[in-house]
Amino acid sequence: MEEYTVTPCGGIRIEATKGRQIEVVDIDGGQVVDFFAEMKGDSTEFISPGVTIDCNESLRLHVGDIIYSNKYKPMFKVLYDDVQEHDLLHPCCRPEMYDFFYQNGENHPNCFNNINHALGTSHPVLQPINLFMYTKVNADGSIEVREPLSKANDRIVLEALENVVLGIAACSVSESSCNSGKCTAIKILVG
DSSP: OEEEEEOTTOEEEEEEOTTOEEEEEESSBSOOEEEEEEETTEEEEEBOHHHHHHHHTSSSOOTTOEEEBTTSOEEEEEEEESSOOOBSSOOOOOHHHHHHHHSOOTTOOOHHHHHHHHHTOOOSOOOOEEETOEEEEOTTSOEEEEOOOOBTTEEEEEEESSOEEEEEEEOOOOSSGGGTTSOOOEEEEEO
């Protein structure tokens, strides 16, 4: 079992081979994890929440669901989930987002830069699976970002269905309820 810690507002690159289990642990509770991945050896094929919504016909992830790539290839299977509330709608936070909402984008840590830097890539847009992020979808189509439902040491476990390179960030938004108003570390176990 390999263990990694992603520091608050930080990012990490981890390689995982087909069949390995990836356990994402919210150490303190209430922390969003931007979970992105590419197929090993092909940075043009990567995780796609949009395709995942399309194939699963759901805005939610459930145990047994598959997470798909932008080319409709299975990348991960959800094996276990304490929280059962994750966001498939929002892109990574980035300087422009901080400017738009909070007028503080300059030099603000952000998941877009953290993941691109960790992977050594320059994806123009990063659309991760936002683990533990609670986005309430209202009947009229409006959305509300609320405090995550995850408690200390809650986890989700995924099985890699291909050889992948993970780009994972501990979300940097402390200005809203997205991360319960503070940013904390997360733990990744690969076994």
